Amino acid sequence: MNTEKRDFDKEAASWDENPGRVRIAKDVARAILRQVALTHDMDIMDFGCGTGLLSIELQLLVHSVTGIDSSQGMLDIFNSKISGMGLKNVGTLLVDLEKGDRLTGSYDLVVSSMTVHHIREIESLFDQFNDATVPDGHLYIADLDPDDGLFHSDNTGVFHFGFDRNNFRKVFIKAGFNNVRDVKAAEIMKPVGNGETRRFTLFLMTGRK
Numbered sequence: 558m559n560t561e562k563r564d565f566d567k568e569a570a571s572w573d574e575n576p577g578r579v580r581i582a583k584d585v586a587r588a589i590l591r592q593v594a595l596t597h598d599m600d601i602m603d604f605g606c607g608t609g610l611l612s613i614e615l616q617l618l619v620h621s622v623t624g625i626d627s628s629q630g631m632l633d634i635f636n637s638k639i640s641g642m643g644l645k646n647v648g649t650l651l652v653d654l655e656k657g658d659r660l661t662g663s664y665d666l667v668v669s670s671m672t673v674h675h676i677r678e679i680e681s682l683f684d685q686f687n688d689a690t691v692p693d694g695h696l697y698i699a700d701l702d703p704d705d706g707l708f709h710s711d712n713t714g715v716f717h718f719g720f721d722r723n724n725f726r727k728v729f730i731k732a733g734f735n736n737v738r739d740v741k742a743a744e745i746m747k748p749v750g751n752g753e754t755r756r757f758t759l760f761l762m763t764g765r766k
């Protein structure tokens with residue numbers, strides 16, 4: 558596993574050109590909607606929102622979505638979508654936990670897709686998720702099942718090669734979330750070299766504060 562930070566700014570402009578990413582965001586949004594009834598009084602945080610693929614799928618159904626990311630390049634693309642689509646209930650915040658920034662605000666639902674494997678210290682992240690969630694609020698995390706380091710063609714900034722669901726559940730519980738459950742959220746076939754293609758799966762793990 559590579560311990561360097563990945564430069565998401567460089568990838569931002571072409572991020573949405575990868576159809577697999579767009580489909581994963583849609584599949585994760587559908588999985589979220591199967592687990593929780595979103596309502597127009599809910600405030601959502603999308604941690605590691607990137608260009609807003611997941612936030613945009615959910616925003617119509619809730620009061621507000623705040624997209625949080627450490628890459629200004631990603632947020633620039635997201636912000637241009639927000640103004641282009643005239644979205645009044647969606648905003649972004651630049652937050653880099655690696656630089657000591659902390660999550661602020663109070664949310665009914667915290668979601669995150671394909672981001673936690675890029676975070677070095679996940680226990681402190683989950684403590685912050687708990688701080689940022691209202692009592693009875695929800696935490697919904699979508700990420701890779703163990704991938705043997707093969708999902709990314711370059712593992713720069715990949716601190717976890719997917720997550721074992723049993724261990725990940727313990728992180729939810731340690732941070733103070735209850736009723737922890739997991740479902741399959743998405744799957745994707747990807748070439749992994751030597752002419753081989755492999756099937757990767759994503760889980761959605763859900764918990765309640």
Ligand SMILES: C[S@@+](CC[C@H](N)C(=O)[O-])C[C@H]1O[C@@H](n2cnc3c(N)ncnc32)[C@H](O)[C@@H]1O
Pocket residue numbers: 565578582604605606607608609610611625626627628631652653654655669670671672675676
């Ligand atoms: C693989 S992308 C996923 C983006 C988006 N959720 C999606 O599904 O398209 C991971 C995102 O996490 C962000 N990220 C990585 N490390 C972070 C950190 N320490 N704090 C906040 N965001 C971070 C990156 O900038 C990037 O936008």
